[in-house]
Amino acid sequence: MPRNEYQADLVDLREDVVAMSETVAERLEMGLTALETGDEELAREVINGDDEINQLYLDLEKQCTDLIALQQPVAGDLRFIAASFKIITDLERIADLATNLGEYATAADNDVFPSVDIQDIGETTLAMLDSAMEAYAAEDRELCYTVNDRDDELDEACEVASGTVVRELIEGEKLGDKEIETFMQDVSRLLLTIRDLERVGDHTVNIAARALYMIDNNDELIY
Template sequence: MPSEHSSRQYDLDLEEIRSKVLLMGGLVESQFHAALETFRTGDAARADAVIKGDEQVNRLEVSLDDACSHLIVRRQPAANDLRTVMATIKVITDLERIGDESTKIARAARNLQERAVSTINHYETVRTIAENATSLLHDALDAFARLDAAQAASLIAKDELIDYEFRVIMRTLITFMMEDPRTISVALDTLWVAKAVERIGDHAKNIAEYVIYVVEGRDIRHTEYAPKASQQA
């Protein structure tokens, strides 16, 4: 009976942590949306709100890291349970970094607004990569919420598309800067935003990889991933 009680309490503690991680995920998703909107509209007040809002994300990271550490010490999870806790800690770190990248986008938006004159359509330059990264982040969080390894696996190729789109944007902006030096300031801010979006895609892909780690027990980072069904065929 004591063992059964301990296991039940562990499940409750872990579920509470997972709920807060999903809350954190919702916050950074909203933060990313808001940062992109400020980049589109040049709303300096909203950009400041995005930057200020990162403090809440940082506090959640510290609180959740502490909760995970205490869970390990108190419950001493083994095997699958420990794998779940370790993956959750990594997801928390990636979410915090997504928040950081969103603040970079908001700062770039503020810089553009202060210049008042834009010689290129900065938002249209990043619109497609931003839409793809937004979708990837949403789907990665959904896969984490449902521990859906199949959905998580389908997201890995989407990050490769985002990487490709970033390289295209970089070449385009370099061409603008070479042909017209007046575009340099705006092009650089736009390039920083595109890079921040690309990094958000990387972090979302990491979350998808941790889902596969929890469900299948395989660490697929830096490897060519093949679903178990394919391997057995």
């Protein structure tokens, strides 16, 4: 393969990874909206769209493996391809978590704990994903550290939200006349939602860590 064609393939890979991230972010935002509004049709769209994300992942995996097998890249190019492969894996897992949100939205009672602001937590994860992918696309090392630092903020918000659920559950003020089994299912779904959003944050940190490794051969954020 001529050198200029090889370089074009590297550019295409970067653009395709960014495009996948935009699709994943859209699905995550749709899942959050479905949770907030109870829009079952939107939730189903997120769930049914998971196959598309899986196919994007497989296509990009092939791009990465073909570049390695056919071009035997070294140094910076190899780090870039390896980082891209790791990043699409994290993106696919974020999409799985967005699918979970869609599934929760089809059954959840969003009024059980109105004091828990799931949308605010979700907006933080979306911002972290956007920054992590910008770090990858623009090779911005400072953004890698910004995403890593912001994860502490997200973890704290998730801890506070989970604590609020447990505290109000113990106080029993939200039970009213609701049938207890249905109520506990709603509680479980809310706690799972918080957990899944925290995991989205973890995957964005992974993306930032791989971007930093790609840029500077620096594995500081990976371990």
